[in-house]
Amino acid sequence: MRKVLLLCLLTAGLRGAAQPTAAPLTARLDKVSLTFALSPAGQPTYTVSYGQRAVITPSRLGLELAGTPGFDGQLQLIGSEVKDADETWQPVWGEVKSIRNHYQQLTVHLRQAQAPGRQLDIVFRVFADGVGFRYEVPRQKDLTYFTVQGEKTEFNLTGNHKAFWIPGDYDSNEYTYTTSKLSEVNSADITPIQEKSAPNRVQTPLMLKSDDGLYVNIHEAALVNYPALMLNVDTKTFGLTSQLVPSATGAAAYLQAPEHTPWRTVVVADNAPAVLASKLILNLNEPTTLTETSWIKPQKFVGVWWEMHVNKASWNYSDTGNLKLASTDWNALKPNGRHGANTANVKRYIDFAAKNGIEGVLVEGWNVGWEDWANNWKEEVFDFVTPYPDFNVAELQQYATGKGVKLIMHHETSGSVTNYERRQDRALTFMKEHGYDAVKTGYVGRIIPRGEHHDGQWMVNHFNRTAENMAQRQIMVDMHESVRPTGLHRTYPNWLASEAARGNEFNAWSTGNPPEHETILPFTRLMGGPMDYTPGIFQIKLEDWNPAQNKGRQVHTTLAKQLALYVTLYSPLQMAADLPEAYEKRPDAFQFIKDVAVDWDDTRILAAEPGDYITTARKAKGKEEWYVGAITDENARAQTLKLDFLTPGQRYEATIYADGKDASWDKNPMSYQIRKQKVDSKSTLKLQLAAGGGAAVSIKPVSR
Template sequence: MKKSFLVVLLLSTGLRVSGQTAAPLTARLGQVSLTFAMASGGQPTYAVQFGSQTVLKPSRLGLALADGQGFEGPLELVGSETKEVDETWQPVWGEVKTIRNHYQQLTVHLRQPAAPSRQLDIVFRIFADGVGFRYEFPAQPTLQYFTVQDEKTEFNLPANHKAFWIPGDYDSNEYTYSTTRLSEVNSANIEAIQLKSAPQRVQTPLMLKSDDGLYINIHEAALVNYPALMLNVDTKTFGLSSQLVPDATGTGAKAYLQAPEHTPWRTVIVSNKAPDVLASKLVLNLNEPTKLTETSWIQPQKFVGVWWEMHVNKASWNYADVSNIKLAGTDWSKLTPNGHHGANTANVKRYIDFAAKYGLQSVLVEGWNVGWEDWAGNWKEEVFDFVTPYPDFNVQELQQYAQSKGVKLMMHHETSSSVTNYERRQDAAYRFMQEHNYDAVKTGYVGRIIPRGEHHDGQWMVNHYVRTAQKTADNHIMVDMHESVRPTGLHRTYPNWLASEAARGNEFNAWSSGNPPEHETILPFTRLIGGPMDYTPGIFQIKLDDWNPQRNQGKQVHTTLTKQLALYVTLYSPLQMAADLPEAYEKHLDAFQFIRDVPVDWDDTRILLAEPGEFITTARKAKGKDEWYVGSITDENARQQQIKLDFLTPGQRYEATIYADGKGASWDKNPGAYQIRKQKVDSKTTIKLQLAPGGGTAISLKPVGK
């Protein structure tokens, strides 16, 4: 359902003035204002203000084309118009029930003063919490097929802001965040995940904070048919310039387009309050409405899975311990099983029983299909066929067993980044899913991309992710993509695209130095600005050497147990995993109750307290219920917080169940200590929270008699 109010005010349409003499154009909404101007050399520029504070100084706009006849300037302004849009719409699922989309739009029409006199439009949308803009290429005789060589977009910051950043790696987002001044950005000594980044290149979303308390987030929206945006940091002037991910040709080409066409939106969220950044719907509003005509089959859900036991070296993805396996021609029944393959029928039934007993909707199974023996690191083309199970995984038996228990099985398609192979096999793979009652799939893209030379975040792969979202939707399949490009709000257009990983998830705690306690307090300000993350929270066995002392020595999750509960509220996703093993939860069923209770779809969200890199406290109202859930997390520092429950329904009493860090708890020395208490509260109550170092608190608020 959508309600809209549209005002269109045409200004200077058809006006022709030279780039040197055009008067600046300004659009404003609330405290945010944008000024467009032509520089003396005929280059378009823009600047952004928040009240009296400068967000961006005059910054260059433009694109270079491969034929040398692009839009770097000189250009002339030949017309402009403005309009106001104020509408509301309801997402299929989300953090709130209704979203307001209110903006002032300024469109400027530019033209090359000399032949071939190509035309370019730049569309700006000014919201109360920031701006978005994109380049549009109208249909025209002199611009049909063209190649974008570089984008000249700049974001010129006025000062040496604090920045929360990860390296601008074209092939991975799986880094811990560095917190430095812009002048100190340097990834030269950070170990690259897949491709070494230029030292001063960072990824978006980039979170910034000025010394005078302005919070700025730079990202993009509606990334379709175009490479992802990285940013080059000038550590002396504090200017940011766009860096697009190149293609495989080695020519420096970035995007192959055909007019009429447009780029993704470049986004700048700004506020003097950190919670406003987390509450912003600017990126989502810049995406197109859903392309799906019927969405009742899309079901947000919680799940468990045969997954974490492989990460903690209790089981394996592969069935046999051999190498040099070929997909075609291997007789899998003759391979000697290694005895610790996790995706076997009996073990999967154990997870199904657990999900059915405790009300979780589905069970993910990784390592069920042949090919895992030598898939990693070999840059192989034919690795998986996505339809052939290992001998110890009985597809039909598990289908019937899951159905008898009222539980769904979730498919796993690890492509090994052999994407051409996956695309050839997608139709057969999705038919297989439908035949065996799977309606959700987790895809993975570990490794270097095939076609060789393409990048995870380049145009070719961006188009693959969108095609996969559309193809799964056509088959009524929900999708969760791992190792994909970071999201840009496309879950509005494709609501079956429930989540992505595209960042350093909880799994890194099992086989690396792990995620520092501040990590989860930064992710909502960075990665989650573009969309939900499958972070896989809910680890209860914090010290991992209990699973395998020899291989997990000294490894642990860098949070307390109750912080893992709070993550279900602070890290939004409509697809949440109870990521630990069933036996870990059965030791702490009182704490596991919060995971059972907490919803994954919401009618309202309130960011109560937030500061990037330090703490976040979020309250959410369950979809269709008068129940609220609160999550509060901190970095390595202990904190006391007081939260007012004035978001509760006035006059209604609630029972608060508070899952808090126990006495002496800390993420490093005593992470498993917790306490649970209950108290009656109402909208006038204030609750005092005591967060341990690396800790958190989770609260459920359910109505009781008045």
């Protein structure tokens, strides 16, 4: 039931009556308060407090426009309103069954002190766990089309906080996190993946912890028609200033009034679990306009994917010959004998999925063009509809349908987004004609149009337009190499997941992800939305797949931690990423992947500390089943969990998938043990987590 309470108060006089020396304006909810004021120079500023403690000290606000006086000079206050809102809404899918959206909103109306006297509104929303604010440019006579060159938005912090950060690369989020004091932020020695970052520029979400125990997360919500926000760190004053990803022309955004920016968000709490439980970013996004959503189905999937990463198969059909896309002579290519996306191999995955109750099978490398895509910055690489000679589209459609399994399409663009946009409608028609209801898109490499960035306005619009276009076709989408999420899965619930961070595959062909990586991601990347991390690797030592090419390579977790990631790293789209034969060797451990849900009625963060550990419990959608995931960094830990979240009076059986007594991520990662225990709401569970390890628990009701 929707319940909304609105209370509007006129707090600064009638609009049009300028207040150059107006008293500060405040909005608050519970412990969080925000104060707006004009500086003596007429610049808008704000502060944020949590109880008696300052979170953001006086920080500047403003929009810088190109070629015309912007809203970064002297402004006058001409009016304001306060509104209280309290509503409850139900997501199509998610971590909880219903979400409360409770805030106090302060809107301030500003006008340039000098001619032409254009107007700007700043809207603040104060929640019990933080604040969001955005700039709104109303329709007005003297401002229609305008170009944003930058923002004057600041986040001046109270001290030299501990920070969890990655470089402010405009084209990639796929870095390991650095943990340091703000005074030590410097990415000069970090090898760039795409765009060389300024040494003191970092990406959002930025996770911070103050010396006095406040947890602060800075990000943005509802990123629409605007570039992503980066932050420049002043390593001496600990202030953060906004840096918008530029377009090919150097400007940030081309807009037309009326228009507004994304919300800038500050989540604050005095304990780490409260940060992970926050729904502030999601609440700042618009509700979906879809009236029928039964076709959107959270699911697990397997696929032709990991075998390429471990050098057991290839994406490309041939190792020689790079034919142009217009060629009709693909059959003339000499097959290399290692092509993974062949009909027989895909049938093997379909059989495995059907046998184990897994809904989907992803197939990468099915379409022509993989011989000629990497690092060439080529306009036309893929057409998204032409299969290789050894991939029979019609036969596999019929075979999958007969097994009750859905194939998942793969569209790698190689960064040539203009090519994809020209061909997208035809590609989606091809999908629907052949029974595909979901697609994984990819944007590896430098973007075309040349000069645009993955995180700039042009690409942000592409990602959102693609989600909307696919929603109209009733297609679910998982985007890789995309801009990091900002809660838009509320608006586009068919946008099930994104990558937009350093995923599990980096363990296969690089220095890998350190054991702490997965304990940081929920506090950073996942604050904006679900991640397709591709967990579930059982063959931790990768030499067994290809000794020559995988020497010394391994996943930097234990096997039990891979199971726990299905709970701690939230996504409604979860891959069982390893090869079928890896699971067939360990069916007892694979049982957890078969059982664990992907959609939830309730979520409890039982324990958490960024960079150290996370323990999460979730209740399956529409079932009296709970699943627990506990993970740690490179340090072994013991945990005792109270099960007071269980229904009183109900008996359950807990199946604990734990690290073996001799397990560790580096020396003995595949050692695990499974035990069962009868429990109820008064019980406790003792978990022993190995170094780089974890534990996964399924809790199912039993009769007395």
